Amino acid sequence: MHDCAVCLPDPDASLQLEERLLRWIAREGRQEARRVAEELDVPLRSAQAVLQALVEDGALVRERAGRSFSYRVEDTTFQEPTSA
Numbered sequence: 001m002h003d004c005a006v007c008l009p010d011p012d013a014s015l016q017l018e019e020r021l022l023r024w025i026a027r028e029g030r031q032e033a034r035r036v037a038e039e040l041d042v043p044l045r046s047a048q049a050v051l052q053a054l055v056e057d058g059a060l061v062r063e064r065a066g067r068s069f070s071y072r073v074e075d076t077t078f079q080e081p082t083s084a
Contacts, residue, residue: 021050030072
């Protein structure tokens, strides 16, 4: 039994790191890898690996920001014409 009066599960706890990262960047906007790692409490190398995988999958766009890179969600909502 838990010692706290009310224990609620964290809805993000069960999500994979990739999904947590993608949701956070979508919500917060353009971010650098170091900030992503700090916010999600993961090692910088882990954040960088996931960011790179999401770039390769087309979910994120990587842009140079001075000496570092920033990442943003690639909006593909209207890239493909819809068929009637």
